[in-house]
Amino acid sequence: MEAERDSTIELPIGSLTRRRFLGWLGWGSLALALGGIAQGIPFYLKPRLTYEPTTTFIVGRPSDYQVGEMRPIEAKRVLIFRTPLGFQALSMTCTHLGCSYKPFGPPTREYPVVHAVCPCHGSVFARDGRVLGGPAPKPLPFYRLSLTPDGRLQVDNAQTVPSTWYLTVEGQEIEGPTPDGSDIKFS
Numbered sequence: 001m002e003a004e005r006d007s008t009i010e011l012p013i014g015s016l017t018r019r020r021f022l023g024w025l026g027w028g029s030l031a032l033a034l035g036g037i038a039q040g041i042p043f044y045l046k047p048r049l050t051y052e053p054t055t056t057f058i059v060g061r062p063s064d065y066q067v068g069e070m071r072p073i074e075a076k077r078v079l080i081f082r083t084p085l086g087f088q089a090l091s092m093t094c095t096h097l098g099c100s101y102k103p104f105g106p107p108t109r110e111y112p113v114v115h116a117v118c119p120c121h122g123s124v125f126a127r128d129g130r131v132l133g134g135p136a137p138k139p140l141p142f143y144r145l146s147l148t149p150d151g152r153l154q155v156d157n158a159q160t161v162p163s164t165w166y167l168t169v170e171g172q173e174i175e176g177p178t179p180d181g182s183d184i185k186f187s
């Protein structure tokens with residue numbers, strides 16, 4: 001009983017009592033905690049991080065490609081063409097239901113021009129992206145290419161360009177002829 005009564009006795013700390021001191025400590029801690037929460041609210045409402053996927057990717061260096069080459073970048077579903085004028089990047093995603101079509105092949109009796117066929121439902125595309133046959137509702141898009149400061153080829157699949165757009169080896173954007181497939185060397 002004596003010890004219990006002693007614990008309720010307020011001992012002076014300077015001019016403060018222990019109870020008042022502990023009270024201030026408690027309120028101070030609460031204020032600090034609330035301040036920390038309030039500081040975090042703007043970042044919660046508008047986080048600095050963005051989780052949107054990037055639209056640009058590297059596909060090597062210009063010197064990695066031979067003139068006349070058509071290189072599928074399967075992971076990114078894009079075809080890179082190295083033409084005598086420069087580079088082009090064409091989507092490999094069929095505009096019907098999104099399958100990957102096969103790379104372009106030489107003219108055939110049925111399609112007497114360079115063309116690519118989608119294995120899913122038979123859409124056929126010309127080298128300039130036009131639909132030659134099948135259910136695809138619209139042409140294939142071409143994507144903008146650029147050279148990074150360290151000289152690598154970069155595709156941006158959020159930016160489309162006309163089929164007459166080329167990126168030169170030096171990194172200049174130029175206008176050229178509509179590609180008809182004569183710029184591909186079939187082995």
Ligand code: FES
Nearest residue numbers: 094096097118121
């Ligand atoms: S997805 Fe290519 S033709 Fe249907």
